[in-house]
Amino acid sequence: MKHVLLIAASCIMLCACQSTVNTVENKDKNMQRNSVDTSKISTDSFLKRRLKIERIDKVEQPDGLLKIQVTAQNLRYGFWDQIGTWFMGDNPYQITYRFSWLDKNGMEVKTATNTWIPMSVMPGDTVRIMGISPNPRCKDFLLAIRENIKERQ
Amino acid sequence: MRGIIITLALSAATLLISGCGTAAHRIDASSNNGLTTVDDINFKDWQIAAEKGITSLLSSGALNRKDGRKTILMISTIKNSTTQHINTRILTDKIRQAVLRSGKALTTTAVGGKGADDRASKQVRDLENDDMFNQSTVQQAGTAIAPDMSLAGEIVQQKTTSGRMRESYFFIHMTLTDLKTGLAMWEDNVEIVKQEKTPLMGW
Numbered sequence: 001m002k003h004v005l006l007i008a009a010s011c012i013m014l015c016a017c018q019s020t021v022n023t024v025e026n027k028d029k030n031m032q033r034n035s036v037d038t039s040k041i042s043t044d045s046f047l048k049r050r051l052k053i054e055r056i057d058k059v060e061q062p063d064g065l066l067k068i069q070v071t072a073q074n075l076r077y078g079f080w081d082q083i084g085t086w087f088m089g090d091n092p093y094q095i096t097y098r099f100s101w102l103d104k105n106g107m108e109v110k111t112a113t114n115t116w117i118p119m120s121v122m123p124g125d126t127v128r129i130m131g132i133s134p135n136p137r138c139k140d141f142l143l144a145i146r147e148n149i150k151e152r153q
Numbered sequence: 154m155r156g157i158i159i160t161l162a163l164s165a166a167t168l169l170i171s172g173c174g175t176a177a178h179r180i181d182a183s184s185n186n187g188l189t190t191v192d193d194i195n196f197k198d199w200q201i202a203a204e205k206g207i208t209s210l211l212s213s214g215a216l217n218r219k220d221g222r223k224t225i226l227m228i229s230t231i232k233n234s235t236t237q238h239i240n241t242r243i244l245t246d247k248i249r250q251a252v253l254r255s256g257k258a259l260t261t262t263a264v265g266g267k268g269a270d271d272r273a274s275k276q277v278r279d280l281e282n283d284d285m286f287n288q289s290t291v292q293q294a295g296t297a298i299a300p301d302m303s304l305a306g307e308i309v310q311q312k313t314t315s316g317r318m319r320e321s322y323f324f325i326h327m328t329l330t331d332l333k334t335g336l337a338m339w340e341d342n343v344e345i346v347k348q349e350k351t352p353l354m355g356w
Contacts, residue, residue, distance in 0.1 A: 063217050063257060096185060112207060112251035115183045115200040132211045135255050148185060 019091075020077045021125035033057050036068075047147055050076050050093055051121065064136030068099070070129040070143055077124040092120040094148040099131035101138040109138050118148050191321045191347045194239055194308070202325045202343040203247035210248070215329055215339035216257040216302070224258040227300035227332075230266030235310035235323070244325070248304060261300050302338065303330045320348045 036056040054071040061067055074093050076084065082091075096116040101109045111134045121127050131141065180186045187197050210216070216224045228249055231241035252258045263274035280291045306327040313320040322344070329339040 061212075061214065063214060065211055065255065067212060098183070110254075112247045112254060113200050113204040115197070115204055116185055117201055117204055118185065130208060130212075132208050134211075134251060 020082070020123040021074075023124075023126065034059060047095070047145065050074060051095065051145065054126070061132075066101075066133040066136075066138055066141065068131045068133075068141055068143070070131075071126060072121070072129065072145075073126045074121040074123050082123065092122045092125075095119050095121060095145055096148040097129055097143060097145045100142040100144070101133050102140040102142070103137045104139045106140070109134055116146075116148075189347065191319050191349045192312075193237055194235075194323060194345070196243070198323065198345050199243040199247070201345065203244055203251075205343045206244070206248055206325075206327050206341060207251040209341040210327075210329065210339055211251070211255055211257070213339045216252065216255070218301075223256075224302055225298055225300045226252055226258045226260045226329075227264050227303050228260065228266065228270070229303045229305035229330075231305065231327075232307040235308055236312075237310070239308065241306075241308065244306075245304065248327075258302070261298065263297050264300060266303075266305065301332060303332055304328070305330065317351045317353070318348060319351060320346065322346050 033055075034057055036058045038053065038056050052073050052075050054073055057069045057071070059067045059069075076082070076091070076093060096118045098114070098116045099111075100114075101111065103109055119127065119129070129143065129145075131143070133141070182196070183200075185197060187195055189195055189197070216226070218224055226249075228245045231245060233239055233241060249260045253260055262271040263269050269275060274292075274297055277292045278294055280286045281288070281294070283291075304327065306325065309324040309326070311322040311324070313322070323346075324342060324344055326342040327340065328337050330336065331338050
């Protein structure tokens with residue numbers, strides 16, 4: 001019984017040490033969004049449970065370039081999840097992403113960089129991943145996200 | 154007997170030490186598998202800085218002109234204010250390529266912050282009055298197009314040490330200047346911070 005109490009106390013103490021993000025925002029929104037219907041393929045169940053893709057917005061700029069904003073939230077908050085993140089060492093959660101751009105024929109349009117970009121997401125935090133098409137010929141996109149294991153602490 | 158033991162121990166130690174090495178191999182340049190060092194800007198840092206800079210520049214619409222003509226962009230200098238010897242060309246070349254691919258601007262190689270990127274534009278005009286060349290094929294003076302805008306920047310590094318922790322903060326600032334007015338039409342920066350904890354002893 002003594003051991004159980006000790007473990008429980010340790011867990012509570014550990015959770016107290018975790019930092020999650022708390023947010024406040026205006027309730028009545030003025031923005032007009034242009035949402036994109038998504039088609040997702042999740043191959044990493046760990047990532048799927050940690051990062052929720054909330055929405056994808058698209059804007060075509062006056063110069064024809066396509067601007068994409070992907071809104072995602074780190075779902076790893078709460079008692080057990082925080083114990084999990086402490087144990088796995090993924091607080092903040094490290095991800096890396098890359099945009100690919102396709103023309104009207106579905107052919108990939110090469111970009112000057114085409115690299116994976118690292119990003120940290122605190123538990124409970126909402127992040128926005130931005131991408132802009134390399135030229136006006138791009139009509140579709142694909143966003144790849146994966147865990148950035150190398151940057152894990 | 155003692156000699157045999159020493160020989161065996163030495164052989165085992167040699168095997169162990171040689172087993173620690175890794176053979177040279179290629180890695181995917183777009184991956185995160187490159188070396189990360191605190192004091193230097195690694196290739197991944199350049200890629201991240203270029204990607205973020207390009208996204209910001211193209212989103213801003215600063216390259217668009219009202220008269221419909223394409224902006225002519227020259228690459229000026231990226232000042233190196235770090236203690237490292239770094240070649241900023243990796244960054245400027247990626248931005249130059251992205252700008253060209255976007256179709257929003259053309260870049261000039263005839264003029265640059267450190268002189269012309271390609272001196273041929275100047276050299277071919279020196280062929281005027283050279284008997285060897287058909288003069289009707291020689292590029293005439295007054296035909297090259299001067300740039301409208303200039304891309305410049307600076308890289309600053311700040312190092313911090315606290316106990317065994319070492320940190321480097323790289324601040325990469327980029328500016329797009331309208332050469333007619335001298336006004337900055339776009340500015341942005343990319344920040345890269347790298348940390349390491351040095352081991353108590355050894356390697």
